[in-house]
Amino acid sequence: MTTEDMVKTSARSKTEDMLNEYIPILILTITAALFAAINLVLSHLLGPRKSSRSKLSVYESGMKPRGDARHRFSIKFYLIAMVFIIFDIEVVFLYPWALIFRQYVAAGPFILIEMLVFIGILVLGYIYVWKKGGLTWD
Amino acid sequence: MFGAILWFAFPINKPGDTLLQNALFFVLGGVVVISALCVIYFRNPIYSALALVTALFAVAGLFIILEAYFVAAVQVIVYAGAIMVLFLFVIMLLNLGDEESLEDRLSWAKRVAVVIASLFFAEVFYITIKLVGSVNAPKVTSGQPVGDPKTIGELLFTKFLLPFEVASLILLAALIGVITLVHRRSDERSHTSSDT
């Protein structure tokens, strides 16, 4: 076995270990879904079944439901979701940075400046949104 | 199930890949394909959006198989957690329940879409045929897998620093774009409300 092969096998077993770390999560989620399903089926079997029209109508504070609930929603929700996406992507970019920060900062403040430029550009946008009243919920 | 059929139909076992990896790949690949088709076929836009969520999750699973753990997490955080929320909000905003009213407006777009889609499909098909059997994915053997968040951080802040900083400009442009889109209406509204 050459050294290269040995490196390859060790890398392989390492990655396989990592993949195996995700299998318990899969099993956990399946178990949770099964638990929920069993409970719902049990409740379906055990519970009474006496439905009436008014019982099956939606709750509207005791009044007869009027019209469809699915009205058009305010544009504010779109604005929040959009600004959220932009900041979310920014934060996601910050994670790899934070991971290596301590290691790199020993060599000088360059890594901090890199990030300050990145955040600074977005702070401009943030101030713009604020000034335009985009952050005010009215 | 679809994945299982694929697996038995095309038992591609690259040396070094484990049975588990292969099985997972085909199952997840099947989920991606089926849910992507569902996105197109469901009549209700909310259903389509949720089928897209399923597809995105399965893609995240594929990333995990490829050892791109960070990208998998980002896939879920950004796409399933953020962009899908935006999609759902927009669907609610526009109340896109009524598909019939969209139909006649879309008739020309449909034809263009068919042409573009078939071109795209042909391209993908060509690349796939050309590449089958000749792909040797670059494996980093230095101990840390390629997709490790630390490796990504090191690359992002040394080799790809400029693209990274440019990305912030794109985000800035998006931020300004949103305000321009939304604000015209709220300006009008504030005018009318001050008049009355």
Added chain:
Amino acid sequence: MELLSSLIFMLVIAAALLGFVMLLALILVLAERKVSAYMQDRVGPRRVGPFGSLQTIADAIKLLLKEDIISLQADRKLFILAPYLVFVSSFAVFAAIPFGRNLIASDINIGILYIMAISSVVVLGIIMAGWASNSKWALLGAMRSAAQMVSYEIPLALSILSVIMLVGSLRMQDIVGAQSGGLFSAQNRWILLDNPFTFLAFFIYFISALSEVNRTPFDLPEAESELVAGFHTEYSGMRFALFFLAEYANMFAVSAIAVTLFLGGWSGILPGYTFLNGVPGFVIKVSVLVFVIMWLRWTLPRLRVDQLMSVCWKYLIPIAFFNLIGVGVWILIFD
């Protein structure tokens, strides 16, 4: 054969964890009722079992025996799917929470990022529930809830970043290991006390987490006086119970994450993993935080929706950014 045995082993662990979380949720529901009672000079449940300790079990049985109602206007498929999504994703978070030295279901290399990813999925379940109910209260509550949860995700993620900067790993056990010095030692202290900025980061995390799990003063999605019961207005019986369990499991989860990130996790108060370490220490620390959450609920009034949004976008996010830079400068100078 080996595969099968390891599969069974994992199933047993999953079932044990699920049982533990469910038991925890039942205890927390009882605790909440007792805490609220004493805060309002009442005694709370005391009929079922000694000191009312079996009250929530009775409640669970009652919910199980209720009729399964799905309103005619509702979208049946999504209505059924939504509680699953919320329940499963709030439970899946527990896979990456370290309860002890070896007590973690899966110590994955992107631990904290995984937790963030999974908890961002809960929003989708809530929107789904609100839309599928086709009830005005439910839909309004769901939209507000979604807007609130996504907004507070930003300061939450930013406050977690300051921990990552110090530790340099996303693995949950590494984060605990970095705090092995306990409360008083000079090296590897609890991250809460590492520097003034991480101290602030803890509070940013805690406030945002309160909002993420829709607890008072951020419980607008379920503001009873305005929106009846918010996104789960139309849910009853066992389907409601799933949302309810998820809510209490979430409350424990965010407290457990706060303890892991800032308060030393399962490592003890004194250096070298001694005194109050392991599971008992962890549970005590988490219980204190959970108690604070309950205490806040029965003390503070609810914020208005516009206040809620401006607290997040105009205060928490800029503070969190400055805090992050502060941590960076601190490490640069003192490290």
